[in-house]
Amino acid sequence: MPELLTAIILAIIQGITEWLPISSSGHLVIAQKLLNYQNSLVFDVALHFGTLMSVFVYFGKDITNIFQDIVKFKFHSENSKLGFYILLSAIPAAIAGYLLRNIMDTIFNTLPIVAVSFGITGLLLIITSLNLNKLNKKLNAKKSLIIGTAQIISLLPGVSRSGTTTSAGILLGLNEKTALKFSFLMSIPVIFGANILEIGNQKLPIEFLWATLTAFIVGLITIHLLYRYILTSRKNLRYFGIYALVLSLILLISLFI
Helix, strand or coil: CCHHHHHHHHHHHHHHHCCCCCCHHHHHHHHHHHCCCCCCHHHHHHHHHHHHHHHHHHCHHHHHHHHHHHHCCCCCCHHHHHHHHHHHHHHHHHHHHHHCHHHHHHHHCCHHHHHHHHHHHHHHHHHHHCCCCCCCCCCCHHHHHHHHHHHHHHHCCCCCHHHHHHHHHHHCCCCHHHHHHHHHHHHHHHHHHHHHHHHCCCCCCHHHHHHHHHHHHHHHHHHHHHHHHHCCCHHHHHHHHHHHHHHHHHHHHHHHC
């Protein structure tokens, strides 16, 4: 298969699975092995840059409002508080990611870990889909920190970052849209910081432009569908949970055949 076509396929997978609660990293591990493609660190950054830009575009107004209120020193406004919560939620994963950075590449390419991690994602989503508590509670600093701490387990490929953080928000009493929106926004400092740490002073090669653009477009469409139509009810998380459990089972069976 031509390398450009392979890169586009991986970009489509990244654009879809980065925001659906089913783990982009886990799906990329599987896809790369099926396509016999060994991606580079820079290529991985190029894909994440594309999906990161989709958040900036889709929630551009919210991001602008946050910056405007901070610049105007309106620190008690809801926008400024949201900005603070986003930064606060990034601290646990940033610390864990930095401390574990030297072993993540080894873990990332281990299919048994990916298989078990998909199972963890599936169970978490199914539990969250149940009516265990009342919603419509407000986001605050404590909940932001808890959600950010839950995000640490998504460092494992197969454990969905969006699934983990959205589930944590809902289990803490946030309604579906608030939890989902916060999950998307809190991805900005985490993904941006991780990419800066990984790429250093390297430049993204021009040949990765199509992959980045594809990940951006597909990511934008996925965010819209998920935010507007799919995760309007926590009950819909069960379908993603079942998918993740089935995928986990298939991977585990394939490892022993």
